[in-house]
Amino acid sequence: METFAQYDVGGFYDELIAADGIPRPGAQLLVDKIESLPPGDLAMRQRAAERLLLKMGITFNVYGGEEGTEKIFPFDIIPRIVPATDWRQIEAGLKQRIFALNEFLQDIYNDKKILKDGVIPKDLIYSSRTYRRECEGFTPPRRIWCHVTGTDLVRDGDGRFYVLEDNLRCPSGVSYVLENRQVLKRTFPQVFEASKVRPVDDYPSKLLEMLEYLAPDHVQAPTIGVLTPGIYNSAYFEHSFLSQQMGVELVEGQDLVVNDGHVHMLTTKGLKRVDVLYRRIDDDFVDPLVFRPDSLLGVPGLIAAYKAGRIAMANAPGTGIADDKVVYAYVPQIIRYYTGEEPILANVPTYICGDDEDRSYVLDHLDQLVVKAANESGGYGMLVGPHATPEQRRAFAEKIKAEPRNYMAQPTLSLSRVPTIVGDRIEGRHVDLRPYVLFGREIYVQPGGLTRVALTRGSLVVNSSQGGGSKDTWVLEEGR
């Protein structure tokens, strides 16, 4: 196998190798190790890691795929390394951002000061499909709305991190962070030990601590459940993994019933009251009485019990308004408004198609822009202009004209790359980074996160549902 001697950073920001071909600080040990391996050894380690993942049952589902529901999530054994200095900025930036977004949610469903002060256009909120009128006037337990978030970051050619999008509904992927680490510890045990990588494996206990914090005051030992839509959901593995790691119940809608105004679990010994739900079902499906009546994934009466304070839920319903991709464009203003500080992490410059001037720019420059629908995720409903055919661009232009409010556009970023095993070579592949943030007694940012990698050469779409893979993310201890 060819190694780093022939590696070309190709004019991109590379996370491991500087432009002059020298490993970045913190990556030297790893690069030396890979260079010293006998021929064929790296490929063997990659295969061993894949076998281990399959054996551990780390799989995901792709909607509309025909090759069975479960696949292993492609994994590359060369880790992405984040120096402590970079991480300090990311951590502070995420804490600031999530704090502000939580304030925003509380305000938008209650006093609406930010609208009255004209910081955000009112029609933006009222026209959003994820603005939940059912949450008007509501304050969730401990005044926390977005308990679990996964914020997607990218590093541009200038070496700076930018926030690409916020995920405040049901972000998934943290189980891969934990499992990838288990696998990689066995792949490069000595380098891992010597590199002083910060641990990620206390995430389940932090998650549990946060959920316990939400329980009603009079409940001593709360009963907690992870509410899953079931085995056909793309993240079912994660739901079962997290419930097992936390030692709490894994339940589906049909296992729960609202009785006497409280939520109960059907058990072989009768009904058992549930105090906190970590729900991994979208707002639309959580309660057929309140949201979509055609869905039986959820629990009828759950929202009434929740609003009466009989049960806590993470995340709160209604958080989708804060990760609407058009509201995203206003997050810097949101941060300034609620904290009085400048945003530590920058947004990617964004054109709002509902704005006449922005829209005509977008329609004229579709070949250079990435266009996204306001309320879609997982890489669905988006157009990567430079990689689309003229036909696709024309079709997308029609969609934008028909419903401008529902679209925004961003310049195509030159995403940073990480060396990745491709056949018998190591080549650079584009990555993003999704760190996970928990909001309980305090805000906790897991040191690491999911590095997603676009495995196709030149591709910028890293979503697992669109053929992306993942890597372990090594956040180094201070002083390394």
Add this chain to the structure above:
Amino acid sequence: MRLRVSHTTAYSYSAPASLSQNEVYLTPRQTATQQVLSSELQLTPQPEYLHRRCDYFGNIAHVFMVQQGHRQLAVTAVSEVLTSAAPAVSPQATLAWEQVVERLGRHAAEDELAALQFSFASPMVVVEEEVRAYAARSFPSGRAVLAGALDLMGRIYGEFSYDKTASTVETSVGEVLASRRGVCQDFAHLAIACLRSLGLAARYVSGYLQTLPPPGRPRLVGADASHAWVALYVPDVGWVDFDPTNNMPVGESHITVAWGRDYSDVAPVKGVVMGGGTHTLEVRVDVVQLG
């Protein structure tokens, strides 16, 4: 006009149902042209949990739960209201529709902002190209907004036939436009979609209409039905209600219960039941004029 309405929804189950949870919008609203004299909800069997709440749009909803085994469930609302006619508005004197769209866009006044949220797509009102094209014919440039709306209403009344078998509560606007048939809910959704396609604000109103028997025939008790119509926001005037199913303005014989973005916000009775096997449903509505 003093009216009494009684509305019964009765389910019979082939096997015992163990748990039933429901939300009903059956209590009339107090409005400028409607005074609610009394309103009572009767539930059989007696629910273990009953909660009355005011929703986002200011409607009154009741949520209840029956937690014992039951083979029948009946919900009856009996209300008495005093209705009066809305002040007459000259359609030609209203603003040109483009100006209304512009006013909503600026939403400088509080009630314009409140109206704005009825100008977007909602769960059951999706605006498609065909709808836009259908609406455009009633709204040539510069036409007074209410004159355009009344013309649209007349076209829907003339070009569509009332057919109880043509649709269900889930029929989409596109299907109604293609088949040219439907019931009051469908015509209201279609009119709302047309108005919103232009950028106007329109809401769905759920209620009842007193029907009169043909001359010389006795009035049949229980032959009435729940009804639905449309309200259009007209700046400087307010919400103007009109009834596309009957091609008439909304007046003293209409009883307003609730309004929202579309049917899904204000369905009169909805619920989820566990067990019960198959069920049969009986609905009776009776509107009578008192004194």
